Amino acid sequence: MRAVLFSLLMLVGVSAAVPDEAKAGPRDGAPDSLNAIAESYVMLILDIGELEPGYVDAYYGPAEWQVAARAETETPAQLIQRAGALTDRLEDLERNGGMAGASPAEVQRRKYLAAHVSAAAARLRMISGEVMSFADEAEALFGIRPELPPLESFDPVLAEIDALLPGEGSLTDRVIAFRADFVIPKDRLQPVMDAAIAECRRRTAVHIALPAHERFTLSFVGDKVWSGYNYYLGDAASRIEINSDLPIYTERAIDLGCHEGYPGHHVYNALLEQTFVRERGWVEMSVYPLFSPMSFVAEGSANYGIDLAFPGDEGLAYERDVLFPLAGLDPSTTERKARLAGLMRKLARAEYTIADAYLAGRIDRAEAIRLVMHYSLFSEARATQRVRFIDVNRSYVINYGLGRDVVQAWVERQGADHWQGMETLLASQILPVDLVE
Structure with a gap:
């Protein structure tokens, strides 16, 4: 990505380095957070993009993260496992009090991340060969079920x-x-x-x-x-x-x-x-x-x-x-x-x-x-x-x-x-x- 975009993300406080926990989650004993989960989510999406050209429609985050995604392509099964771990982290965050005192915007942020991780998991299952009906697929990917009029x-x-x-x-x-x-x-x-x-x-x-x-x-x-x-x-x-x-x-x-x-x-x-x-x-x-x-x-x-x-x-x-x-x-x-x-x-x-x-x-x-x-x-x-x-x-x-x-x-x-x-x-x-x- 262009250097100006990298500089932009640095200005808003997003780390440009690829953290160890970006894929695996926080280290033992470290508190999880929406920011940490968001970093893991971005890495997941970039890695899916290496499996399916065109899946990443736009990216202007830290350039190092995209370089890391291109350096090591994971299998669909591995990425499905990572999506599942992300879902667990989002659920644990709420269950363990990590969302206590959260603002409405932060509550919506967690919901937004959960919906997009779910869609990513569905797309990975499709890449792996799962076949869904048209309406099931639309709902799994886009979050809404279409009617199919005669x-x-x-x-x-x-x-x-x-x-x-x-x-x-x-x-x-x-x-x-x-x-x-x-x-x-x-x-x-x-x-x-x-x-x-x-x-x-x-x-x-x-x-x-x-x-x-x-x-x-x-x-x-x-x-x-x-x-x-x-x-x-x-x-x-x-x-x-x-x-x-x-x-x-x-x-x-x-x-x-x-x-x-x-x-x-x-x-x-x-x-x-x-x-x-x-x-x-x-x-x-x-x-x-x-x-x-x-x-x-x-x-x-x-x-x-x-x-x-x-x-x-x-x-x-x-x-x-x-x-x-x-x-x-x-x-x-x-x-x-x-x-x-x-x-x-x-x-x-x-x-x-x-x-x-x-x-x-x-x-x-x-x-x-x-x-x-x-x-x-x-x-x-x-x-x-x-x-x-x-x-x-x-x-x-x-x-x-x-x-x-x-x-x-x-x-x-x-x-x-x-x-x-x-x-x-x-x-x-x-x-x-x-x-x-």
């Missing part, structure tokens, strides 16, 4: 879209043909994305105090299973990548700008770093395990952030007045486009049912692609990419639609100032289970 329950929505876009050919073909008028030409992608992200940032900064030095870089890539990705680098910096292999529509410029940037992943990670790593020295927040409850909050808040930043018809107006001219497109059909987008959003959870059947082997890959084309109204290329995403990330798909709905409901229960509720969530260790209680 696919026919989405047929009324398809019927509404059929009425909106009448004509010959399949509904999927008609939707693709209609949406072709809203594809951003590749030679206009940079100015359109720059404008969209800048507007997302402007709207967010009105309500949330961003770190003074926060920043990001933007690049276009290809051959990815995702449409956009935020790589958080620490020190309030991100690298945002946009997959330009498939068509990018004008509304996706807003979606990606908010989701990957403001008030989405970039802001979420920057506020976590500022609140916990810089101000409190809670080292567990310097590592982001992808398959964890953290991702449910991250993806859910990033998707809800789109609606928060562009409520009502404001997104449509911004597309029409700013993005369409930048892209050289005709804005005359934007109203029907918005109605279509609202209906397509209602189809999001069909993917969970399809993924469940596909991952369980009840349908093959070709049928999964066909069903995604039919129920998500995607082209064959886009549906194939989405099934590739399911191959790689499995039950992670619940974090988008279900995550958005759960986050939205929680934020809007907090009061009339939804931005305040959002900021509270983004700078917290609130878990998915807390959002539904």
Whole structure:
């Protein structure tokens, strides 16, 4: 890691040396603590990352800890044993009076660590070959159990879209043909994305105090299973990548700008770093395990952030007045486009049912692609990419639609100032289970 990040952790009082007890726990007779457990947790996550590339989504803690993880790879069985020991330590801490007099924030910290250790243990069991049902896996990794509605329950929505876009050919073909008028030409992608992200940032900064030095870089890539990705680098910096292999529509410029940037992943990670790593020295927040409850909050808040930043018809107006001219497109059909987008959003959870059947082997890959084309109204290329995403990330798909709905409901229960509720969530260790209680 960069020297500046190492220096940052030193400033907040986190030891850069790899302590002997980071893996094994405190020495005999030494009192345990949440700080000691947090160090052991970070080492566990880094070691799992050596077994599974991509598992560690971000890390900006002490560089020596990452070096140590790379130097000696442990087996899944050894790491499962360490996860179990961490769970025992967290339980013992409460049982033996170690949490006596703890503040509400410290109580939540212990709960947060316990949930993430549990998710890490589940992921290790999967790496070892354990197979869970889609819903069991989602609950074990992300801390919330999805419902799997029957696919026919989405047929009324398809019927509404059929009425909106009448004509010959399949509904999927008609939707693709209609949406072709809203594809951003590749030679206009940079100015359109720059404008969209800048507007997302402007709207967010009105309500949330961003770190003074926060920043990001933007690049276009290809051959990815995702449409956009935020790589958080620490020190309030991100690298945002946009997959330009498939068509990018004008509304996706807003979606990606908010989701990957403001008030989405970039802001979420920057506020976590500022609140916990810089101000409190809670080292567990310097590592982001992808398959964890953290991702449910991250993806859910990033998707809800789109609606928060562009409520009502404001997104449509911004597309029409700013993005369409930048892209050289005709804005005359934007109203029907918005109605279509609202209906397509209602189809999001069909993917969970399809993924469940596909991952369980009840349908093959070709049928999964066909069903995604039919129920998500995607082209064959886009549906194939989405099934590739399911191959790689499995039950992670619940974090988008279900995550958005759960986050939205929680934020809007907090009061009339939804931005305040959002900021509270983004700078917290609130878990998915807390959002539904």
